[in-house]
Amino acid sequence: MATDTISACTGSSLLQPISEIINLPLDQVNFVVCQLFALLMAFWFRLYLHPSKTSPFIRHVVATLLGLYFALFCFGWYALHFLVQSGITYGIMILAGVEHIHKYCMLVALGYLSLCQITRVYVFDYGMYSADFTGPMMVITQKITSLAFEIHDGMARKEEQLTMNQKMLAIRRMPSLLEYFSYNCNFMGILAGPTCSYKDYIAFIEGTPYSHRDHEPSRKLKGSRHSEPSPNKEVIRKLAMCFLSLMLFLSVCKVFPVERNIDDDFIANTPFYAQVVYLYLSMLTTRPKYYFVWTLADAINNAAGFGFNGYHPDGTARWDLISNLRILDIEFATSFKMFLDNWNIQTSHWLKRVCYERCPYKTHSSHLLLSAMWHGAYPGYYLTFLTGIVVTLAARAVRHNVRSHFLGSPFHKLIAICYTSLPFVLLSDTGYFSSTLAVLCWPLALPVKRRHPREAEQHGPPEQRRAGAGHR
Numbered sequence: 069m070a071t072d073t074i075s076a077c078t079g080s081s082l083l084q085p086i087s088e089i090i091n092l093p094l095d096q097v098n099f100v101v102c103q104l105f106a107l108l109m110a111f112w113f114r115l116y117l118h119p120s121k122t123s124p125f126i127r128h129v130v131a132t133l134l135g136l137y138f139a140l141f142c143f144g145w146y147a148l149h150f151l152v153q154s155g156i157t158y159g160i161m162i163l164a165g166v167e168h169i170h171k172y173c174m175l176v177a178l179g180y181l182s183l184c185q186i187t188r189v190y191v192f193d194y195g196m197y198s199a200d201f202t203g204p205m206m207v208i209t210q211k212i213t214s215l216a217f218e219i220h221d222g223m224a225r226k227e228e229q230l231t232m233n234q235k236m237l238a239i240r241r242m243p244s245l246l247e248y249f250s251y252n253c254n255f256m257g258i259l260a261g262p263t264c265s266y267k268d269y270i271a272f273i274e275g276t277p278y279s280h281r282d283h284e285p286s287r288k289l290k291g292s293r294h295s296e297p298s299p300n301k302e303v304i305r306k307l308a309m310c311f312l313s314l315m316l317f318l319s320v321c322k323v324f325p326v327e328r329n330i331d332d333d334f335i336a337n338t339p340f341y342a343q344v345v346y347l348y349l350s351m352l353t354t355r356p357k358y359y360f361v362w363t364l365a366d367a368i369n370n371a372a373g374f375g376f377n378g379y380h381p382d383g384t385a386r387w388d389l390i391s392n393l394r395i396l397d398i399e400f401a402t403s404f405k406m407f408l409d410n411w412n413i414q415t416s417h418w419l420k421r422v423c424y425e426r427c428p429y430k431t432h433s434s435h436l437l438l439s440a441m442w443h444g445a446y447p448g449y450y451l452t453f454l455t456g457i458v459v460t461l462a463a464r465a466v467r468h469n470v471r472s473h474f475l476g477s478p479f480h481k482l483i484a485i486c487y488t489s490l491p492f493v494l495l496s497d498t499g500y501f502s503s504t505l506a507v508l509c510w511p512l513a514l515p516v517k518r519r520h521p522r523e524a525e526q527h528g529p530p531e532q533r534r535a536g537a538g539h540r
Contacts, residue, residue, distance in 0.1 A: 079144040095142065095200070099259060102138045103364055106255050107307075109134055110371035114299075118373075119275025127273050128246050134255035139204065142259060146201040150208055153180045154252045157212045158245060166224040173216035174422065177209045178442065185444045206442060207261040208252050210418045215239070215251070215266045217422050231425065237265050256372050260365040262392045262414040264374075272374045297385040299370040306367035309395070313356040313363065321357070324350040326493050351486040354493055355398070362392040362412075390414060404459050415439070433457050448491035455491075 079098055086101075087094040117127055139147035160172045185202050221230055222238035230238060243251070243266065251269050328334050329347055338346070369375045370387045377389035394410040401407035408416070423435040440453035 079140065079142045079147075098142045102142055103259060103368065106134075106138060106259070107364075107368050107371055109255060110368050114371065114373040119273070124274045125246070128250040131254035131256070131273070132246070132250045135253040135258035138255055139253070139258050143201040143204075149180075149184060149201060149205060150253055150258075151249075153177060153205060153208060154212065154249060156180070157216070158248050161216065161219065161242065161248075166220055169224075170213070170216045170220040170422075174213045177212040181205050181209045182441065182445070189445045202444065203260070204258055207257060207263050209442065210261075210263040210415065211252050211266070213422050214263065214418055215243070215248075217426075218266055233421075234425075237267055237421075239266060243270075256369045256374060257365065260361050262362065262365060262369075262390045263418055264390045264414070268389065269374075296373070297376065299373065299376070299385075299387055302385070302387040303367045303371045306363050306370065310360050310364045310367065313359040317353065317356040317360065320353040324353050326350045326354055326490070329490060330494065347486050347490065351489060351493070359393065359395055366391050404456070404463060408456075415442075448494050451491040452489060 079095070081094065083097050083101060084094055087097045090097070113127075113130065117130060119127070136147065136151075139150055157173050157177050160176060161169055164172050181202065184205060188200060188202055218234075218237050218239045219242065221234045222240045225238075227235065247270065250273070251266055254269075257264070324346065329343070329350060334346075335343065366375065366387075369390055375387045375389045375391070377386040380386055392413050392415075394413070397410040398407060401410065419435045419439055423438050427434045436453045436457050440450045443449040443453075
């Protein structure tokens with residue numbers, strides 16, 4: 069029974085021989101092959117279905133049909149959940165008033181996602197860490213809720229109530245059914261995202277990617293407003309990074325299996341300093357898996373012509389509009405916040421837009437709890453983000469009271485990041501870590517020193533500091 073269920077989750081069995089030859093699970097093989105095929109389709113989409121050659125209607129139809137085909141190939145009939153979730157929330161958008169559309173869509177989309185995650189984890193395959201249909205649903209949930217808030221901003225709130233970013237992304241008309249499904253299920257982002265704003269996606273489809281961003285002084289474009297640089301060099305660079313990440317993960321991850329960190333024999337017979345070194349190495353060799361998936365997804369969007377973000381000061385084109393990570397800034401992060409600011413960037417933007425900027429109380433804790441709920445039902449997710457709350461609050465207390473006396477150790481910062489993210493990877497085996505979580509709480513007992521007015525002025529007004537926050 070369980071075997072049949074897991075087999076159904078993997079979708080097509082066409083690539084089973086390849087799966088057996090390379091000794092990788094079939095669902096992972098299906099995922100990688102579909103992403104590589106999506107890359108080829110992205111080049112074709114940009115060259116032969118360019119906005120100058122065909123209508124937005126055709127581009128929407130082709131992008132949606134290709135996306136649904138990839139979903140069926142990877143996840144079988146479980147891909148119908150994508151249509152059901154999108155269909156229900158679109159009905160809410162049409163029938164509910166714009167005053168409450170954001171609340172209803174958040175409740176229904178997140179509730180439907182959570183129900184699927186709980187069912188998959190606790191009914192079918194608890195502990196199976198392979199690709200599953202709830203991964204794409206997580207990105208679709210981000211898109212559904214982002215769109216609902218953007219419609220609410222554009223049709224139910226006054227202009228003076230909106231921040232600059234909310235004004236730029238606000239939507240003044242209800243999207244059509246085709247536009248809605250194309251945004252949620254297009255082939256470029258159906259399997260691994262990343263999420264993007266509805267306005268950016270529609271502008272890409274219609275061939276006017278800069279019109280709603282022209283008022284941003286920091287994004288002034290060099291040359292013609294409708295200049296369209298080639299993404300080929302950027303795609304090649306990102307594909308090279310994908311190849312290096314994949315080779316590193318496949319060659320090194322088995323040498324430092326992350327599960328060994330909680331092995332009883334390893335803990336009992338290994339000195340503490342060796343455990344700390346192994347923790348760092350095992351997490352270092354785990355991250356390339358995420359680098360591969362997210363960089364490949366970014367390259368697919370760029371190959372289709374989506375993701376252009378203006379120009380660097382030296383005149384080279386930027387293709388990071390929907391990038392999800394900055395690898396060097398992650399690996400050389402000097403603080404927990406810096407690590408988070410460069411990891412899963414689009415999810416960070418989503419949390420900021422739908423929670424951090426709008427939650428009336430305890431915004432930091434609220435958006436981390438929302439992130440834990442969005443990630444899934446495994447206890448490891450909740451331990452990671454609850455630890456993140458404690459680490460961040462402790463860091464604030466230490467920064468106000470202790471930092472002026474001690475600059476800290478880069479080694480300790482790296483170990484703190486590895487310790488916090490380990491349960492995120494292990495997902496279910498969290499007992500070892502929960503017993504030591506209280507150690508992190510001691511700095512919270514420190515009083516928060518008030519800033520001198522001149523120091524507060526240097527750090528800017530509260531609104532400016534809050535708008536610059538980018539946590540997970």
